[in-house]
Amino acid sequence: DLGLELKDASIDMLGTANKVEVTKDNTTIVDGDGDENSIDARVSQIKAQIEETDSDFDREKLQERLAKLAGGVAVIKVGAASETELKERKLRIEDALNSTRAAVEEGIVAGGGTALVNIYKKVSEIEAEGDVETGVNIVLKALQAP
Template sequence: CNPMDLRRGSQAAVEAVIEFLQKNKKEITTSEEIAQVATISANGDKHIGDLLANAMEKVGKEGVITVKEGKTLEDELEVTEGMKFDRGFISPYFITNTKTGKVEFENPLILLSEKKISSIQDILPSLELSNQTRRPLLIIAEDVDGEALAACILNKLRGQVQVCAVKAPGFGDNRKNTLGDIAILSGGTVFTEELDIKPENATIEQLGSAGAVTITKEDTVLLNGEGSKDNLEARCEQIRSVIADVHTTEYEKEKLQERLAKLSGGVAVI
């Protein structure tokens, strides 16, 4: 069998299947239909299906639904303000829950940097603030490597500071804008060379805060950011106005819609 013929045949089959599915798909719009699909996915458990449908109704199709181990015997649904993005921890040494393979922080400080952090001097003030306040530290930057990453891992392994480093999501202007969104959500400042704001001079007022953070190898979820609700709404309104601008391209609109969904959709925690 010729491999190229096999490849072409497979591609033709895929295209035929996709075309068939597109023609025969049924859009589900009601809460009852969502509950039916969710119940099937939950092995016929109607209670879980209804819970998922309720969660989806509250956060919308662009919102985030996550599952967390509860402290009671009942299944509960809680909708909070938050954001999820597709970047996980840089090193598995940061994991705090070995059972789930996740980093789980309560009430962390958040350091946001537009540039790569390599020098220990860039993170020293934030590590000291984390230690003084006995609060975990989440670093979100273009990248964290070198002696800065080594210092974070060493502090974590010694139990001196709970810390985790995550690469900022996106690229170029999109990354810059997303960091700005996280800053608005968390009430922090993005350290940037453009404005001559350097992380080596970080103060507690410049660090963001969140009620909780969960980080896996693939993604990060911020819950209950402590930023101003007025600033958050103003940011959303600014994004909506750019989407409505006739000069905004379709690609730009798509990226803006994603940002708006992350900022306004919320997170449902089951």
Template sequence: IEARVALIKKQIEDTTSDYDREKLQERLAKLAGGVALIKVGEATEAAMKEKKDRVDDALHATRAAVEEGIVPGGGVAYLRAQKAIDALKLEGDEKV
């Protein structure tokens, strides 16, 4: 992930197109964990309102989890912690 972020930063520096620079900056923000876009659609207005409310509830629950210390993007956190995890000398039940 870090290598891809570095590559995108280099592409931003090298590009002469404002459009490409804007798109690369958006991609960088998304990859770095700064932005998410959720599109909600349904067949009827009532169904769409209900689905939007569910998404809104999930968003608030996610924000609360982040504030209380739950790691966002647990897979990325695991990858970043892998070297430290591999260096641990564990025995018995600790290995599990």
């Protein structure tokens, strides 16, 4: 992204970390630290790239990168007695993570009909005439239905 190659990197470009774990598929840096100005500049650059991109895939990858730089990353290790149980637990955790991501990105609607009660109060305050009044009354009846 910066136009640099690995061979051109120098020690002063690097930060520090409390723990680094490298596997064939992943690199995890725990409690990383570096120059705040450089990190802030990179965060701003990634935010600009998110705004500019048209690709959902690129946007998702950039958002992941942004979360990692901003310190919003957690490592969840899952264990189980059997392979089947492990797969089940991983799926449940993935579902929970996806729900959390959706809530953060799109907001949360109160459950148990609370949102419908709140909407009913707002819709009933609308003063309208004619066809609009008819529409308001239809919505109010729909909100009262079980």
